[in-house]
Amino acid sequence: MAQRDYYEILGVPRNASADEIKKAFRRAAIESHPDRGGDEAKFKEVNEAYEVLKDPAKRQRYDQFGHAGVGGAGSGGFSGFEGFGGAQNINFDFGDLGLGDIFNSFFGGGPSGRAGRPDRGRDVETRVEISFEQAVFGTDVDLSLNLEDVCSHCKGTTAEPGYGLKRCDTCGGSGQVVRVTHTVFGNIQQASICPTCHGSGKVPEKECSVCHGKGTQAKQQRISLKVPAGIDDGATIRLREHGEATAGGKKGDLFVNIRVKPHKKFTREGDLILSDEHIDMVTAALGGDLSVDTVDGPVTMRISPGTQSHSDFKLSGHGVPHLRGSGRGPHIVTIIVDTPLKISREQQELLRQFADLDEQKNRKGFWH
Ligand SMILES: [Zn+2]
Ligand SMILES: [Zn+2]
The missing domain is CATH 2.60.260.20 (Urease metallochaperone UreE, N-terminal domain)
Incomplete structure (x- = not known):
């Protein structure tokens, strides 16, 4: 429920030098990079930790106040990860670490680990406003969010109950379509997820009448969030696997940004x-x-x-x-x-x- 400690995420002691942190980050980033089949959530976590610990001022604030000390607007703690689902806006400085070579090999390198049905649902960001006193003493907040979840009618199979699945004609069952782009460097083959079957390689004999073959539907969901005592304005709480679900039921994370209302006196x-x-x-x-x-x-x-x-x-x-x-x-x-x-x-x-x-x-x- 609460955010993990940044030092723990990178696996370094609290007194680690800047160099040690950089090395640890490099190791963790390579391990968890989604394009290398790593865990996207973990990769984000690693980046978030490094964003703070590489900056002496932010690191000091974090040491002093924890996550609340670095979650403020403009601190870059979270904002850089919006739109991560597309794996394009990754807040990640390749050049800085000489990682360019490692990641370049994945661009246009043919089918990669990511092709195929997305393995987890979209991360969702939301915001709640609490009072000054609630931030001081902690509080429970009930969130009501309209999120994509497994379709109740077809249970995520995408087919109308009673019907089966057949091979997708668009991709021939591979789940991917390959596009060739001509560039000055030569032809680049790029595999992307099949738009017809969304990567599964199969399509329903008859589409589910509720989700129209998507496997998911928007549902109103109630989520109770425990806000810890001492949280500050601008902090973000991550609720693992409380984001949107894929047809297979794997959920992304929910990020709750905390806004604290100003107090009249304090x-x-x-x-x-x-x-x-x-x-x-x-x-x-x-x-x-x-x-x-x-x-x-x-x-x-x-x-x-x-x-x-x-x-x-x-x-x-x-x-x-x-x-x-x-x-x-x-x-x-x-x-x-x-x-x-x-x-x-x-x-x-x-x-x-x-x-x-x-x-x-x-x-x-x-x-x-
Ligand atoms: Zn297909
Ligand atoms: Zn359905």
Whole structure:
């Protein structure tokens, strides 16, 4: 349910050098590359891990805040993988690692491991919005998504019940059609999935009347998602095998992007919660107890005499729980001292007396 640790994905220790990470990534990428018959989900995971760990700033944020620290907009943690189903928009820098030679041999190299029926359904991305408090304490979210799933009528066989399958005439049963392209480098043979049978090599004697031979149909699906305490805005949770299904029933993954609504009073920085509290100048001078709002409810905070405006007070243990491990960050309260806007004649008089006394006291202090 929760995302796997990036170091674990690449199989390196947390203190691995940049070089070790690069080597580990190269190994893992070759192993899992879909064009080499590897697992597409794993390949994406490996790329995602490397995207973060190769960048010193992102790596530091990840070390500090976990996945939440690097899931923000523009961090590239996930955005690069959209449209992956076509295996074209892979966020992968071949040149960087000298991997060009390995992967070039798959372009136009004849039927590859990928030809044939796609072995798993499409990955799906969705977004949920949760409150500030839900992000702090964790929550359960019920998702309702319209996703392709195995057709209930034909059970994915593509044939109307009672009918069998026969050989596909378009591809002669191979599941692939070969196209020849003429280029300056010579003729390139490119195999692609047969458009008639979608790679199975077989077509139904009579098409399923519900899915029209597709084997899948859109179904409304309810998915319950456990959002961990401490998740931050922009984080993505992957639910394995909760995406769309193929006719064979193999599902892609579901990626849920978490959006945290801003709070009226609190802001957040990593595991810190920040807020302002206003006090009057008398409390600032004399000190006193102040009731402060936290995500755990009101907490009494002692204001020391002589508190200056914009000084920070720390309320330990009232911040955001650490996404990994136990404990919580602090809540930092910034005290703002309010100068009165309107005061009565009597108050003015008292303040003048105060100022006179203050002046005398200072004079004494100076001459003695
Ligand atoms: Zn065919
Ligand atoms: Zn059907």
